[in-house]
Amino acid sequence: MTASTTQGRDPASLRRHNLRTLLRHLHLQGPTSRAELGEVTGLTRSAIADLVGELTTRGLVLEEGAGQPHTQRGRPPLIVSPRDESAYVLAVVVDVDTIGIGRVGLGGTILEEAETQHEHVSGDPTRSLDQLTGLVQEWLESTETSPVAIGVAVPGIVRARDGLIARAPNLGWRNLSLGDELRHRTGLSLPIVIGNEAGLAALAEHRRGAGREYSDLVYVSAGVGLGGGIITGDRLLTGHTGYGGEVGHMITHPGGRYCHCGGRGCWETEVGADALLRHAGVHDPADRHAALDALFVGADQAETPALEAFRALCTPVATGLANLINIFEPERIILGGLLRSLIRHAGDELRTALDDLRGLPELDVDLQPAQLGEHGRLLGAAEAAVNSFLARLD
């Protein structure tokens, strides 16, 4: 995170690089004094003053006295903060049944958010595109300042290069250029970045949740499907094209149930919502959400059948986690969605199952519930949007 220059490179590109470094620091670390900015970037006082001046002029940061009383010996330090009310991104979470949308300021504060029913028609994204376009336009019109970028989290595999959604199985989407479609329909020239919801939630937990200060993390969240995001050496694992991190399709039960992906015995089929319901004796419920809610209520009230269902999930969950531990040796595993409830209702059983399956005791690991909960995906979409804005900052 040092501001740097390259001998023989032009001053404009150096300045751009330093602006981005400064703003990224403020976004991630929050209000910082000029002196501290100098320390972390290695830039001189006058360079910091110049760059902060530029960011202030652009409305991206503001500078204030720290509020400490004046002393005899000099002025109070000037504190630089991201100006989140005017420098914000629009974050969107597309789920099967809902669309979440929010304004997230530089610095990671959710300024405003809402959720609406997703009126989607499986296999045909037209209705969804109309709805998303309308929502984005409505939000843009509701505020005086425009966002600096838009980030969208989707339940699908996404090509990193251009945001193409190669496949979103639960929505029935294939090869959808969601970013291009939104740009075309809204006429916006903002950066619009699309990402896999679990990868983005992992990014958010790493930057602002249970994964802060950890460089090697595995995030796994189960609902109807099972998604994962892996941080290795402080970077989100994307794979070559962006389709990596599909931990839900590890085969943990060879020859097991068919998965919607076409494979058999994928981890997702063993530990997702349907698996939990099966363990509670509920097969093909008419209303899956209602059945899950009833199960959660039962577990909260310590009813035996509900607790037994969670306990039955421990070994299949531990099987996949053991694999991920052997492969990634993370410091911490963060569990979201119904796996978060699993820690609560059967945490000891889960840890025991994991100890029984893991051969290498050197690979110790800490299991933690996700901290950002339902906001993980929204904050992750915001982080992706900020990344994209910073990369283009000129």
Place this chain on the structure above:
Amino acid sequence: MTASTTQGRDPASLRRHNLRTLLRHLHLQGPTSRAELGEVTGLTRSAIADLVGELTTRGLVLEEGAGQPHTQRGRPPLIVSPRDESAYVLAVVVDVDTIGIGRVGLGGTILEEAETQHEHVSGDPTRSLDQLTGLVQEWLESTETSPVAIGVAVPGIVRARDGLIARAPNLGWRNLSLGDELRHRTGLSLPIVIGNEAGLAALAEHRRGAGREYSDLVYVSAGVGLGGGIITGDRLLTGHTGYGGEVGHMITHPGGRYCHCGGRGCWETEVGADALLRHAGVHDPADRHAALDALFVGADQAETPALEAFRALCTPVATGLANLINIFEPERIILGGLLRSLIRHAGDELRTALDDLRGLPELDVDLQPAQLGEHGRLLGAAEAAVNSFLARLD
């Protein structure tokens, strides 16, 4: 790979950084003209001349005319090359039955190598340490110039921070500080770096073998055990402590055979040498090496039982590979050891098995045999030694 400076940082650290960058480029890319060095580093002509002069004085590079005829218009370009005869590392490969050792020049040329019987006593590393110390001393005395560093590949999990071998199951070693022991016994003050053999072989394939030009790779090699090394975004995956990348202990057959790690149904138990022999009807052979050799000869002569044994390995091999594809989305999978033979004798069956198991067709991948063969680990140990030398170059 650009040489860079940090505003406000001292010139000595800048110079050190630039020296390392230049030498790393020559090591990886081979002979390069001064002009090209200027282009790739962004440094001025005079800075390049100065740095090359310094590296020449230290005996690390040499500079020659390109051998092209003089023209009317100026001198032939000066080509800078790593001086591999005098700037080399000692690379050591510790295996259960053998110890390989070689001198590898900057630039990756094996200058000299030999293999000897490893006189090891399981569980007690003393005899091995005596032998390794003797071998290293013998090699140091046999040449006039000293190596710049020593790299050692071991079949075990190694802590990145200090090279502690936490566990080497097939040697029966636990918590062995091999680097410290060698340093102490030889009295050398050179950097001595220890690494997991499969991780190092992956590094070598990435830099000098079947993985050149690929940023996302999975390398898997099977013998008695099964090791893997993963390159993601051009970096070797190590995990938090260095114990990551243990793909051999993915559970691909829950409730299956016990593995030496204490787990059950690890991939290693399903696809290693013993599994191959079992498929050929050979159980607990008195001489495993002889039995394997016979099997390989049989397969080369297209004998049905040997070919059937390879074919039977395809689905278990593909199960683990499918998982790694879903997780890492590599561009290429490189197969070493007996999996290299598997491609040769049952490549079509392996690809078919993989297609049957993989649900996500977007995750396309290319299977290739390892290119460096038995030299992969030696060259990998050399790369680790060079990294360590470069990191300390002052």
